[in-house]
Amino acid sequence: MRIASAPVLALCLxxxxxxxxxxxxxxxxxxxxxxxxxxxxxxxxxQNPDPRLNGLDWQAIHDATRxxxxxxxxxxxxxxxxxxxxxxxxxxxxxIIPADRYQPSPQDPMPVADEPDAxxxxxxxxxPEMRVVFxxxxxxxxxxxxxxxxxxxxxxxxxxxxxxxxxxxxxxxIILDLRGNPGGIGIMAMGVAGFFIDxxxxxxxxxxxxTTTLNFVIFPRPEVYSGPLAILLDRYSASTTEILAGGLQxxxxxxxxxxxxxxxxxPSDIIRLPNGDGFQYARASYTSVSGKTLEGNGVTPDVVVExxxxxxxDPVIEAADRWIGSALHP
Amino acid sequence: MxxxxxxxxxxxxxxETDEIEGRTLDDGRVILKATVSTSRSGNYLSEITVPQxxxxxxxxxxAWALSHFSGPRIKYSTEREEALRDARMMEDADxxxxxPHPQLAGTEEIAGRMCxxxxxxxxxxxxxxxxxxxxxxxxxxxxxxxGRQPTGFTVEExxxxxxxxxxxxxxxxxxxxxxDLEYRLSVLSAAFNKPVSLQYPAEVADYLAASxxxxxxxxxxxxxxxxxxxxxxxxxxxxxxxxQVSGSLTFLSTSQEAHVExxxxxxxxxxxxxxxxxxxxQEEGSDGHVAWERSxxxxxxxxxxxxxAGLSVTLDAAAVIGWRFLIDEVRTEAAERIDDHDCYRVRLxxxxxxxAIIRWYDRKxxxxxxxxxxxxSTMGTVPVVMTFEEYRDTGGFRWPVxxxxxxSGQSVLFxxxxxxxxxxxxxxxxxxxxxVRQLAEKKSAGTL
Numbered sequence: 140m141r142i143a144s145a146p147v148l149a150l151c152l153x154x155x156x157x158x159x160x161x162x163x164x165x166x167x168x169x170x171x172x173x174x175x176x177x178x179x180x181x182x183x184x185x186q187n188p189d190p191r192l193n194g195l196d197w198q199a200i201h202d203a204t205r206x207x208x209x210x211x212x213x214x215x216x217x218x219x220x221x222x223x224x225x226x227x228x229x230x231x232x233x234x235i236i237p238a239d240r241y242q243p244s245p246q247d248p249m250p251v252a253d254e255p256d257a258x259x260x261x262x263x264x265x266x267p268e269m270r271v272v273f274x275x276x277x278x279x280x281x282x283x284x285x286x287x288x289x290x291x292x293x294x295x296x297x298x299x300x301x302x303x304x305x306x307x308x309x310x311x312x313i314i315l316d317l318r319g320n321p322g323g324i325g326i327m328a329m330g331v332a333g334f335f336i337d338x339x340x341x342x343x344x345x346x347x348x349x350t351t352t353l354n355f356v357i358f359p360r361p362e363v364y365s366g367p368l369a370i371l372l373d374r375y376s377a378s379t380t381e382i383l384a385g386g387l388q389x390x391x392x393x394x395x396x397x398x399x400x401x402x403x404x405x406p407s408d409i410i411r412l413p414n415g416d417g418f419q420y421a422r423a424s425y426t427s428v429s430g431k432t433l434e435g436n437g438v439t440p441d442v443v444v445e446x447x448x449x450x451x452x453d454p455v456i457e458a459a460d461r462w463i464g465s466a467l468h469p
Numbered sequence: 470m471x472x473x474x475x476x477x478x479x480x481x482x483x484x485e486t487d488e489i490e491g492r493t494l495d496d497g498r499v500i501l502k503a504t505v506s507t508s509r510s511g512n513y514l515s516e517i518t519v520p521q522x523x524x525x526x527x528x529x530x531x532a533w534a535l536s537h538f539s540g541p542r543i544k545y546s547t548e549r550e551e552a553l554r555d556a557r558m559m560e561d562a563d564x565x566x567x568x569p570h571p572q573l574a575g576t577e578e579i580a581g582r583m584c585x586x587x588x589x590x591x592x593x594x595x596x597x598x599x600x601x602x603x604x605x606x607x608x609x610x611x612x613x614x615x616g617r618q619p620t621g622f623t624v625e626e627x628x629x630x631x632x633x634x635x636x637x638x639x640x641x642x643x644x645x646x647x648x649d650l651e652y653r654l655s656v657l658s659a660a661f662n663k664p665v666s667l668q669y670p671a672e673v674a675d676y677l678a679a680s681x682x683x684x685x686x687x688x689x690x691x692x693x694x695x696x697x698x699x700x701x702x703x704x705x706x707x708x709x710x711x712x713q714v715s716g717s718l719t720f721l722s723t724s725q726e727a728h729v730e731x732x733x734x735x736x737x738x739x740x741x742x743x744x745x746x747x748x749x750x751q752e753e754g755s756d757g758h759v760a761w762e763r764s765x766x767x768x769x770x771x772x773x774x775x776x777x778a779g780l781s782v783t784l785d786a787a788a789v790i791g792w793r794f795l796i797d798e799v800r801t802e803a804a805e806r807i808d809d810h811d812c813y814r815v816r817l818x819x820x821x822x823x824x825a826i827i828r829w830y831d832r833k834x835x836x837x838x839x840x841x842x843x844x845x846s847t848m849g850t851v852p853v854v855m856t857f858e859e860y861r862d863t864g865g866f867r868w869p870v871x872x873x874x875x876x877s878g879q880s881v882l883f884x885x886x887x888x889x890x891x892x893x894x895x896x897x898x899x900x901x902x903x904x905v906r907q908l909a910e911k912k913s914a915g916t917l
Binding site: 171186261293298351410 | 723767848907
């Protein structure tokens with residue numbers, strides 16, 4: 140399974156730092172950290188989509204980093220050392236997920252900002268538990284509005300999108316709000332695109348590992364919405380979100396509103412390390428259908444609209460809604 | 470024998486060379502073209518140009534074959550005996566020695582002519598025209614990958630060829646059959662006593678020398694046929710009607726476990742469901758006409774190719790025993806140790822032009838241990854390595870309980886829980902889901 144998720148992981152690391160004082164490591168824990176370091180170093184060496192590894196002397200980095208790992212006195216210090224090593228790659232989707240993030244928690248472990256609706260807690264692969272929120276409604280002007288905060292739990296989310304798109308069949312347009320959506324399961328981008336593309340054989344872009352090239356092909360659904368489609372992005376929109384938005388923009392199927400996305404669009408995997416931490420690593424590069432590299436660049440909106448602090452008005456939704464209205468009555 | 474020229478005249482012939490051609494009965498397509506030379510010393514050479522360039526023969530007791538398809542090969546056991554029998558074509562005149570206990574088993578009408586039915590051996594029966602005494606039909610059998618199958622011909626026309634001292638008659642038009650295949654076989658020309666070298670080609674000589682020195686690798690056809698035999702045999706594959714396989718698929722990097730259910734039936738029908746935690750049910754199937762896939766993430770889609778694209782845990786009997794129809798060239802590349810298994814590495818070049826498949830066959834058991842191939846779909850081509858472990862007897866087959874699959878940096882393990890062979894399967898299992906049917910209709914209407 141492939142995860143194309145922007146790291147929620149810096150946040151996780153931050154939480155771990157404030158939750159408890161660093162505990163001294165036992166000799167066994169130190170050995171597990173060294174083993175974990177070797178796993179990380181080898182995984183990057185063998186799987187990174189850039190075989191040149193950003194021009195780094197990876198062996199020299201190994202030899203310099205290993206003593207620091209051996210000397211690390213706490214789990215947090217170990218993660219900081221690894222974080223420093225990963226930062227040298229200057230690429231997204233490289234992160235450590237602290238082991239305690241995998242502990243099931245009876246309370247909401249990571250409240251989603253501004254989410255009054257609790258949503259559903261889901262677990263996928265080696266990702267920690269995540270909360271998935273879905274919302275759909277009809278805007279006053281008649282446009283359909285769909286928003287979800289993660290590309291996860293397709294068995295629950297995709298039927299909701301399908302039902303919403305079906306209910307908006309006669310709407311003058313649909314607004315897909317992917318602001319703050321950090322991504323998730325990469326193939327869901329193709330699945331969502333299939334609700335809005337009615338022609339067979341199109342693709343959002345392509346993903347390249349060192350050995351394979353995979354096309355992000357769009358499979359049209361039996362019932363497709365062919366009216367105006369607006370996608371809303373912000374600087375937290377990343378990964379799968381960028382793959383979907385960038386591809387539909389390239390195909391001329393969607394108009395993008397908001398601010399430039401995160402530019403963190405490397406398909407990645409997450410493995411569990413011997414010390415119990417999770418390790419997310421990029422294992423493919425991605426280019427949009429027009430050949431644009433999304434990593435580091437993001438998706439540039441067709442209509443740039445800054446967020447407003449005014450909670451009564453959302454200028455990004457309003458701009459998209461106006462465009463839909465103008466498309467209906469040009 | 471008397472009617473065909475007489476024993477004395479036949480005994481005087483040392484060589485015979487026939488140019489033969491086989492054509493289909495319906496459209497007259499050429500399916501066989503060869504020059505067959507035989508000597509009275511028991512050597513023979515068949516130089517084939519259709520269906521592919523190849524040669525085979527017997528030289529000084531060594532039965533051999535050489536083809537672009539699989540390279541040089543030495544025939545052993547039953548296959549060798551059959552080749553030696555074929556090499557004795559000119560010894561029909563010595564039928565009393567070859568078939569010391571012939572039995573007249575009655576009379577029968579063949580193609581409107583009353584014939585004597587003569588059983589020459591357990592495996593050879595001939596019918597002779599009561600009026601002119603000539604051979605009317607020959608019935609025998611031969612071993613193939615589909616098992617032992619009937620072979621023979623009914624003579625439709627005789628030809629007469631002048632030789633010093635008289636004339637010889639041989640069948641020149643025949644309705645021939647080999648298993649279910651019927652075709653018309655013609656002798657385009659025949660020459661007698663024209664000396665030809667029947668020695669095997671240098672490539673075969675080299676292979677034979679290496680073989681005698683214990684350095685030759687077995688021919689790939691032999692290795693593949695051994696797997697077919699050891700995993701159930703051609704008859705079991707031929708009788709395979711339905712399969713039901715269930716088990717679990719473990720994603721090794723995440724320890725996630727998915728439940729797998731698969732049904733397959735004749736006519737290319739199958740249905741497979743893999744329920745992956747966090748991803749939902751991944752389905753694929755075919756009702757024999759429309760192949761499809763469906764998952765919560767990607768939705769439904771109609772596939773161009775009818776074969777399964779991902780994990781395939783059922784046996785495709787037609788592909789197993791009819792493997793030669795799918796392959797253009799096959800070679801044994803090496804003997805090598807994989808994990809703890811001494812294996813032969815075999816390379817197969819598919820006829821459809823897709824990348825070569827590499828297989829490793831366990832030398833001890835003869836069973837397939839590992840296969841490396843490229844799975845193609847509309848999304849692209851992904852190299853896949855599958856390792857088959859813990860074969861067990863199941864429903865007449867040797868079935869791998871565990872299949873490890875590595876693709877695109879991921880490793881999964883399929884563990885078979887239950888296999889049911891030839892048990893009734895409800896036809897509705899293979900019905901197309903409504904949304905797949907809608908897509909298929911759109912596709913055939915050209916609106917997708």
